[in-house]
Amino acid sequence: MDIISTLIYILLFLSIIFLYYVSRKQNRKHKGRPKLPPGSMGWPYVGETLMLYSKDPNIFFANKQKRYDEIFKTHILGCPCVMLASPEAARFVLVTHAHLFKPTYPKSKEKMIGPSALFFHQGDYHNHLRKLVRSSLSPEALRKLIPGIEAIAISTLESWTSRDVINTFHGLKKFSFEVGILAIFGHLEKKQREELKENYCIVDKGYNSFPTNIPGTAYHRALQARKRLKKILSEILCERKEKKLLEKDLLGHLLNFKDEKGQTLTEDEISDNIIGVLFAAQDTTASALTWILKYLNDDQKLLEAVKVEHKEIYMENDRGKRPLTWAQTRNMRFTYKVILESLRMSSIVSFTYREAVVDVEYNGYLIPKGWKVMPLFRNIHHNPEYFNEPQSFDPYRFEAAPKPNTYMPFGNGAHSCPGNELAKLEMLILIHHLVTKLRWEVVGTQNLIEYSPFPVPHHGLPARFWKESDNQEHFI
Ligand code: HEM
Numbered sequence: 001m002d003i004i005s006t007l008i009y010i011l012l013f014l015s016i017i018f019l020y021y022v023s024r025k026q027n028r029k030h031k032g033r034p035k036l037p038p039g040s041m042g043w044p045y046v047g048e049t050l051m052l053y054s055k056d057p058n059i060f061f062a063n064k065q066k067r068y069d070e071i072f073k074t075h076i077l078g079c080p081c082v083m084l085a086s087p088e089a090a091r092f093v094l095v096t097h098a099h100l101f102k103p104t105y106p107k108s109k110e111k112m113i114g115p116s117a118l119f120f121h122q123g124d125y126h127n128h129l130r131k132l133v134r135s136s137l138s139p140e141a142l143r144k145l146i147p148g149i150e151a152i153a154i155s156t157l158e159s160w161t162s163r164d165v166i167n168t169f170h171g172l173k174k175f176s177f178e179v180g181i182l183a184i185f186g187h188l189e190k191k192q193r194e195e196l197k198e199n200y201c202i203v204d205k206g207y208n209s210f211p212t213n214i215p216g217t218a219y220h221r222a223l224q225a226r227k228r229l230k231k232i233l234s235e236i237l238c239e240r241k242e243k244k245l246l247e248k249d250l251l252g253h254l255l256n257f258k259d260e261k262g263q264t265l266t267e268d269e270i271s272d273n274i275i276g277v278l279f280a281a282q283d284t285t286a287s288a289l290t291w292i293l294k295y296l297n298d299d300q301k302l303l304e305a306v307k308v309e310h311k312e313i314y315m316e317n318d319r320g321k322r323p324l325t326w327a328q329t330r331n332m333r334f335t336y337k338v339i340l341e342s343l344r345m346s347s348i349v350s351f352t353y354r355e356a357v358v359d360v361e362y363n364g365y366l367i368p369k370g371w372k373v374m375p376l377f378r379n380i381h382h383n384p385e386y387f388n389e390p391q392s393f394d395p396y397r398f399e400a401a402p403k404p405n406t407y408m409p410f411g412n413g414a415h416s417c418p419g420n421e422l423a424k425l426e427m428l429i430l431i432h433h434l435v436t437k438l439r440w441e442v443v444g445t446q447n448l449i450e451y452s453p454f455p456v457p458h459h460g461l462p463a464r465f466w467k468e469s470d471n472q473e474h475f476i
Pocket of ligand 1: 183353
């Protein structure tokens, strides 16, 4: 009996020593491993999705940053995420270590835009497409677009004065769509333009709806309209090919492209990229412009200062009888700063998504493979460390360049916006005609924000517009 108990004691003692060594070894192994960032993963499966969407998402991000600082984890829409709120972290993901992260979009959205659109890709295909979009929007190309953009701006504004209350955001969506069509196709027959517009509108409505492909749902209608869009685009491509025109618009660039092996783009690749560019161009520019109108309306002194700049150009152009020149658009210095500040304040693209393709270590934290990574542009734009009194609208802050990587309304790195110069040009032109020809009055109180999905003032900023001359207060 004694021998058995002694053996048991010895075995127990040896097991304890063994376990102690195993656990020490494990601890040592884990000690060098980075840990997950701080933060809460919320409820099983739903994570923190309800917290994010039940109130203003920007409040969610700001509260998280206050609590956890520049990097934190969460779980939204079924995906574990790491959110990054510092310029260094955004640069790490989008620029210096971009190869460790891939663009990621829900499959339903990819299907709607078209899987060959450049923003879903990386590598050679993405580089080729990006170059084509950029060269179709070079300064030389933009200069030629000015008369067309001016004509669209004038007719858009004219149409607002003939009706009662306008949903400013919807009006500006029409404007940015027409400018998008101009940049992509140059001149397009009215019938084709109308058909594109009608079907694109249906796609646009279904894009953010719940992706159930059942007849009667907005998503189903959008997929049907997407098929019709493809057919319309195919007819336009055919006509262009037959005419053998060497146009310098985006369609011309896409049609004439050949890679190093002499490979051209397929019809699907061309149409997916056309729809992709239209999609990237429309709501972004329209929301940014809606915010600009709101900021000008909220601060009459600011509006007067913008008017002074444009009045000079208006007089220079024989009281608006001559068209705007490229040099004049380059010289709207104060308005340009107003645009930069509006983009900072509204931060319409509040964040972007990537997905880690391998386990990545950042600042001692682990970003596991397959997790979503979200650089939070808005948090950076609203951080007092980089922008003094970030909640006040101050265009003069752009008299000095912002600190590196702190100002990213158009993103950063290989996927940054190739349309940013076009967007700024169309904003300058629209503002010129707005402040020299019209007055406006916002209807109702306007301090709420809605998401569509970009932030816009409540109800799209309803407003009444009328010609300056109707009010006997013309510039003349
Ligand atoms: C105020 C207006 C605009 C804003 C704020 C804006 C913002 C952005 C941002 C932040 C990105 C990068 C997204 C990411 O990294 O995931 C982006 C990408 C893109 N934008 Fe814009 N954009 C605007 C207007 C335009 C216009 C007018 C066009 C086209 C004519 C355009 C075409 C694109 C395209 C094609 C991409 C994808 C680039 C790529 O993946 O390589 N955008 N935009």
